[in-house]
Amino acid sequence: MAQEPSPEKLAKLRQALEDYAEGNVENPLIDHEAEEAKADVRARALRLLDERARSRHELKERLLKLEYAEPVIEEVLDDLSGVGLINDELFASEWVRQRHARRGKSSRALNQELVRKGISSAVRAQALEQIDQEDEEDMAWKLAVKKARSIKHVPEDRGERDKALRRIVGVLARRGFNEGMSLSLARRALDERCEELGTS
Known part of the structure; x- marks a missing residue:
């Protein structure tokens, strides 16, 4: 009292x-x-x-x-x-929710943004709990597929294929997704796009 x-x-x-x-x-x-x-x-x-x-x-x-x-x-x-x-707790929670949903940012990228905004580690950790591994992979996959759709013809050789793959990986890397997952999803998205183009 x-x-x-x-x-x-x-x-x-x-x-x-x-x-x-x-x-x-x-x-x-x-x-x-x-x-x-x-x-x-x-x-x-x-x-x-x-x-x-x-x-x-x-x-x-x-x-x-x-x-x-x-x-x-x-x-x-x-x-x-x-x-x-x-209210830093509310701010961090909203920042993570909106930037992940609207900008496709990874939890790693969002953590770095919150560090720059002076948010404490405990508050950052709490806010980032909204994003689990499944959310991360789902968001990365959507971005990879979207970028793969910009490819208009099946790459003619290994060099052209690697160039297309780098573009897809680059989109994911700029949003902070880890390299291993980005490469795996980019390959899958590129393969699916090539299959689409080959049957169209």
């Missing part, structure tokens, strides 16, 4: 609020300069969050680039975290 504030503390806070409402800048409980600085940082942070969801680290880096004072930034970020406007 939360501890009730003492009557003395309540009286001080009540007085501080009254003085603040009356514009009494002498009140030691209200630092008007600090409040103005926070208001500016808060407004900028909220604009950045309005553009898209961001991690705490991302917001801090952007605000530092705008040359706001770090202690003020930290206070504002604490305030925004306290009301749930910054």
Whole structure:
């Protein structure tokens, strides 16, 4: 159960609020300069969050680039975290879900992206639990098949076949899928495409 504030503390806070409402800048409980600085940082942070969801680290880096004072930034970020406007767990979970589904990113690539966004290892691990090995292979296979469809004729020789295979593997590699799985799926997709072309 939360501890009730003492009557003395309540009286001080009540007085501080009254003085603040009356514009009494002498009140030691209200630092008007600090409040103005926070208001500016808060407004900028909220604009950045309005553009898209961001991690705490991302917001801090952007605000530092705008040359706001770090202690003020930290206070504002604490305030925004306290009301749930910054939530690294939720951010990481949504990032993984959307980037895997829409961009076909592997868990390895997504982990690297979250590292760059300052997400802790525990939070990254929790977010990446959404993707299992079957999901990875299914996504990689869809990408391999899609790329294989861009091949318009059966490769005439080994060199041409290797070139087509490298293109398919390249698509998977750029999304962070491991080399062994990428090569295996690329070969399978290329074989299936060649069979399609040969019977058409």
